[in-house]
Amino acid sequence: MLKNTPDSFGLVTRGLHWGIALLVVVMLSLGLKLESLEPGMASIRLYSLHKSLGIMTLSLMLARILWHLYSPPPRPIGGGWQATLARLGHLAIYALLIAIPLSGWAASSATGIDTVLFDRWTLPPIAPVSILWEERGFALHGILTKILIALIFLHMGAALKREMDGDGTLRRMTIGRRTD
Numbered sequence: 001m002l003k004n005t006p007d008s009f010g011l012v013t014r015g016l017h018w019g020i021a022l023l024v025v026v027m028l029s030l031g032l033k034l035e036s037l038e039p040g041m042a043s044i045r046l047y048s049l050h051k052s053l054g055i056m057t058l059s060l061m062l063a064r065i066l067w068h069l070y071s072p073p074p075r076p077i078g079g080g081w082q083a084t085l086a087r088l089g090h091l092a093i094y095a096l097l098i099a100i101p102l103s104g105w106a107a108s109s110a111t112g113i114d115t116v117l118f119d120r121w122t123l124p125p126i127a128p129v130s131i132l133w134e135e136r137g138f139a140l141h142g143i144l145t146k147i148l149i150a151l152i153f154l155h156m157g158a159a160l161k162r163e164m165d166g167d168g169t170l171r172r173m174t175i176g177r178r179t180d
């Protein structure tokens with residue numbers, strides 16, 4: 001089943017969820033590694049890998065949004081404040097996974113260095129070359145990633161707790177159905 005139904009996640013949504021989750025973990029680790037390096041010839045490949053995978057994450061997020069407009073995902077299991085909080089958390093993760101790559105791209109544009117995807121495709125700059133844009137853009141990029149890390153821990157904790165409570169939340173996102 002590729003599409004979502006009112007109470008199950010289809011293959012496309014599950015594939016996007018776990019693919020993007022993996023990319024995000026790689027991106028956060030790469031980003032934190034970059035912070036501890038001096039920009040230079042030795043680290044240039046890591047910078048371009050981070051930028052390329054970051055734009056890939058942005059593209060996959062846009063694909064995920066389009067897919068969900070076409071095939072809406074099910075509501076979180078149960079109701080009440082926990083389900084509302086889960087939805088708000090998911091929306092916040094969506095917003096961050098758009099804003100983080102855009103801020104990284106804008107700040108990188110402000111340095112005057114081209115953003116080149118996988119050594120092949122040069123993207124247009126989306127901000128003027130400016131020290132102010134560069135500083136503010138990277139500061140924003142850094143702050144948003146810290147908020148994302150906190151939300152991901154909460155998200156994982158909530159998913160595991162619900163699964164331990166036995167409501168099938170995690171099974172719905174892994175094997176695609178609840179077995180109860």
Ligand code: HEM
Pocket residue numbers: 024027028029030031032034035047050051052053054055057058097100101102104105108115138141142143145
């Ligand atoms: C989902 C996508 C992304 C994630 C999760 C992410 C994550 C991070 C993290 C955690 C850092 C370290 C920030 C800090 O501790 O202050 C970082 C730094 C950086 N990011 Fe990203 N990033 C993403 C996308 C991008 C994109 C698309 C670009 C550029 C096209 C980019 C360019 C950079 C650069 C150049 C740095 C180093 C900044 C510096 O040296 O001050 N990032 N990123």
Ligand code: HEM
Pocket residue numbers: 013017020021022024025073074075076077086090091093094152155156157159160169170171172173
């Ligand atoms: C690491 C990065 C992760 C991100 C960015 C992320 C993001 C999201 C988002 C946005 C949703 C809402 C459904 C959708 O729109 O596709 C979701 C659902 C879900 N996630 Fe994650 N997730 C991550 C990791 C994880 C991990 C590690 C687990 C397991 C412990 C997990 C378990 C779930 C479950 C069970 C749902 C379905 C919740 C429901 O039934 O409403 N996620 N995730």
